[in-house]
Amino acid sequence: xxxxxxxxxxxxxxxxxxxxxxxxxxxxxxxxxxxxxxxxxxxxxxxxxxxxxxxxxxxxxxxxxxxxxxxxxxxxxxxxxxxxxxxxxxxxxxxxxxxxxxxxxxxxxxxxxxxxxxxxxxxxxxxxxxxxxxxxxxxxxxxxxxxxxxxxxxxxxxxxxxxxxxxxxxxxxxxxxxxxxxxxxxxxxxxxxxxxxxxxxxxxxxxxxxxxxxxxxxxxxxxxxxxxxxxxxxxxxxxxxxxxxxxxxxxxxxxxxxxxxxxxxxxxxxxxxxxxxxxxxxxxxxxxxxxxxxxxxxxxxxxxxxxxxxxxxxxxx
Amino acid sequence: xxxxxxxxxxxxxxxxxxxxxxxxxxxxxxxxxxxxxxxxxxxxxxxxxxxxxxxxxxxxxxxxxxxxxxxxxxxxxxxxxxxxxxxxxxxxxxxxxxxxxxxxxxxxxxxxxxxxxxxxxxxxxxxxxxxxxxxxxxxxxxxxxxxxxxxxxxxxxxxxxxxxxxxxxxxxxxxxxxxxxxxxxxxxxxxxxxxxxxxxxxxxxxxxxxxxxxxxxxxxxxxxxxxxxxxxxxxxxxxxxxxxxxxxxxxxxxxxxxxxxxxxxxxxxxxxxxxxxxxxxxxxxxxxxxxxxxxxxxxxxxxxxxxxxxxxxxxxx
Numbered sequence: 001x002x003x004x005x006x007x008x009x010x011x012x013x014x015x016x017x018x019x020x021x022x023x024x025x026x027x028x029x030x031x032x033x034x035x036x037x038x039x040x041x042x043x044x045x046x047x048x049x050x051x052x053x054x055x056x057x058x059x060x061x062x063x064x065x066x067x068x069x070x071x072x073x074x075x076x077x078x079x080x081x082x083x084x085x086x087x088x089x090x091x092x093x094x095x096x097x098x099x100x101x102x103x104x105x106x107x108x109x110x111x112x113x114x115x116x117x118x119x120x121x122x123x124x125x126x127x128x129x130x131x132x133x134x135x136x137x138x139x140x141x142x143x144x145x146x147x148x149x150x151x152x153x154x155x156x157x158x159x160x161x162x163x164x165x166x167x168x169x170x171x172x173x174x175x176x177x178x179x180x181x182x183x184x185x186x187x188x189x190x191x192x193x194x195x196x197x198x199x200x201x202x203x204x205x206x207x208x209x210x211x212x213x214x215x216x217x218x219x220x221x222x223x224x225x226x227x228x229x230x231x232x233x234x235x236x237x238x239x240x241x242x243x244x245x246x247x248x249x250x251x252x253x254x255x256x257x258x259x260x261x262x263x264x265x266x267x268x269x270x271x272x273x274x275x276x277x278x279x280x281x282x283x284x285x286x287x288x289x290x291x292x293x294x295x296x297x298x299x300x301x302x303x304x305x306x307x308x309x310x311x312x313x314x315x316x317x
Numbered sequence: 318x319x320x321x322x323x324x325x326x327x328x329x330x331x332x333x334x335x336x337x338x339x340x341x342x343x344x345x346x347x348x349x350x351x352x353x354x355x356x357x358x359x360x361x362x363x364x365x366x367x368x369x370x371x372x373x374x375x376x377x378x379x380x381x382x383x384x385x386x387x388x389x390x391x392x393x394x395x396x397x398x399x400x401x402x403x404x405x406x407x408x409x410x411x412x413x414x415x416x417x418x419x420x421x422x423x424x425x426x427x428x429x430x431x432x433x434x435x436x437x438x439x440x441x442x443x444x445x446x447x448x449x450x451x452x453x454x455x456x457x458x459x460x461x462x463x464x465x466x467x468x469x470x471x472x473x474x475x476x477x478x479x480x481x482x483x484x485x486x487x488x489x490x491x492x493x494x495x496x497x498x499x500x501x502x503x504x505x506x507x508x509x510x511x512x513x514x515x516x517x518x519x520x521x522x523x524x525x526x527x528x529x530x531x532x533x534x535x536x537x538x539x540x541x542x543x544x545x546x547x548x549x550x551x552x553x554x555x556x557x558x559x560x561x562x563x564x565x566x567x568x569x570x571x572x573x574x575x576x577x578x579x580x581x582x583x584x585x586x587x588x589x590x591x592x593x594x595x596x597x598x599x600x601x602x603x604x605x606x607x608x609x610x611x612x613x614x615x616x617x618x619x620x621x622x623x624x625x626x627x628x629x630x631x632x633x634x
Contacts, residue, residue, distance in 0.1 A: 118569055140537045141554070148537035175536040177529040185573040187525050187533045192547070193573035194511040199547050208504050212494040214546020216504045219492040220457045220465035222542030227614055229531020229539075230509070230516050231591050236608050237458070241599045246588035252435055254580035256502040256510035263571035271563035274548050282558045291553050297544055297626060304621040309614060 001026050002168060005081040005110075007074070007102065008088035009036050012115050015142035016085045018047050021067040022057050022144070023172040029070045030077035032088070037070045044068055047144065050296060054303040078106045083168050085137065087115040095124040103130040111165050113137035117189060120182045122154035132158040135165060137176075138186055145298035147175045150186045194260070201261035204270040210277035226301065227309055318343050319485060322398040322427075324391070324419065325405035326353050329432050332459035333402045335364050338384040339374050339461070340489040346387045347394035349405070354387045361385055364461065367613060371620040395423045400485050402454065404432040412441040420447040428482050430454035434506060437499045439471035449475040452482060455503055460491065462615035467503045469496045511577070518578035521587040527594035543618065544626055 004020040006013045009031035017040075020027045031037050045065045052061040071077035078084065084106050088098050095114065102112050103125075112134045114121060125134040135157045140146040149169050153162055162178060169176040179186060185193060195217075202208050208216070224233050231242070238245035275281070321337040323330045326348035334357075337344045348354050362382045369378040388394035395401060401423050405415050412431065419429050420442075429451045431438060442451040452474045457463040466486050470479055479495060486493040496503060502510060516530050525533070541550050548559070555562035592598070 146537060146540045148533055175532050177532050179525055180523050183524060187519055188537050190515055190573050191512055192538060193570045194515050194577045195508055195547050196570055197574035198507055198511050202504055206497050207500060208496055210548055214548050215492050215494050216465055217542045217546045218544055220463060220505050221509060222539060223463045223615060225534050225539030226543035226618060227535055229534045230512050231527055231531050235595050236604060236611055239604055241604055242588055242592040242595060250583040253510045253513055254583035256507050257514035258580035260511045263575035266567040266571035271560055275559040278552050278559060287553060287556055287558055294553055298540060300625050301540060301543060308617050
């Protein structure tokens, strides 16, 4: 039985707990804030219940939620762990202190993975004795509804650590994407950054409205990207595949990329134009409600893709 | 009764015919190649039949396909047209000749729209008497399964032309995105170009595999982008919305965009690495078959989104 310890039980940590529990793994959960630990069982039940409604778990939802046990003490939560999934605050000193504790307290064979989206694993593990067992395993929010997880090694991460981590995430029903070495933003946020830069520029220059830009993705490019990557997409965009596409369209695409926006597009002025489209500044809790609608839609989409598409994502279970 | 004339009956032209016919409009179809015109009715029946299987048309599919009438002579196909949807070859001299014919032969009140993905409307209509009624209406392939259509005016296009075109595409169940002025690549291909540039670079540098890059989109970013644009996405990625996101993440995202790939990434070497992932060079017809699988999936996704999401896309009809 694979045992996973969730360290940090915010939105991401709890979603990770659901991922591993729904795959039948034994999950221990801990947070520095005891109130968060106490509230976790109810939160988890609600999350798993949404999955059950969409047919995304194959057993009574209480049984899935019941595989997650909250702990008040970190030592206890780490006992017997094969994988530690750290999802604490995204601040370097916090990560440094936490990973020092994890390396000291977790079983020597445990993999130590951070959900960090921006901090490279080397920046908080380079001086640890156990640095070879540390890596970043960066999910998309929320991981129980979006399966990709980026596995980024640091210079000291052992290849065996990556192999073992990849195997666990696959068994958990996720889609691990392995990076050869650590780079800023990993892969996913680099792709998101270039889209946002160009999108902000086009809106700021008045070429297209905020709504029009969003429509171009969600009623256009995003329809294909929901089940095909950008390379699979271009492979079907010329009669003889990728090389045919390259010969026909690379010169045009290169010119567009040369003329594209970069970091200068991320201005507060552009942000204000976008924010204005969404109305008055949201009150505390409003965005959370909208996230719940998004998550229900992600669950529905996952159910649709699982039922109708042959791909690597499993239903869980 | 709105009447639309399809000029050029390749894959895009036929898909446009389906779009307008399924919305109850009267469609005339013409192609320079008479064999294409003759084959069109059977092709259209197959396309509409796929929609019917997915519940995307509300009436017998023969009735929808029956609204499209093929014509051997351009003059006849243009008779009584409210909108002419030109979908001929993407070559400037061809467009110039064709638009001269359209401007001469179509009723004076007809809108003349080109499906061009790369040529600006000004480059083939600037010298026409009817240049004020010309615009680009750039679809995603295939438009009957992906609803966005970019409306790009040239400097001479009348605002009333844009208004009228927007109204027709909306009534046809599409999602028109209006550009304020013409720019290279319009909006959609600019966004696609920046993603491809960074994707090609990451694969060429060996950071991630072709499969890993595609997975990052289709099992990651693309899940949200199937029903939310990039701005709607970031609005939910910070507790207090877009301005909160901007304060937290713009500096990081700007640094990633500054470091992103541009036109130099579109090399034949990179293309060959991508092509190698997809195996031996495809034979004629192989890609077409894969497109049919893609299209069936797009139809299924459209049916799912129509049934479960409140958005602007209609089922047609």
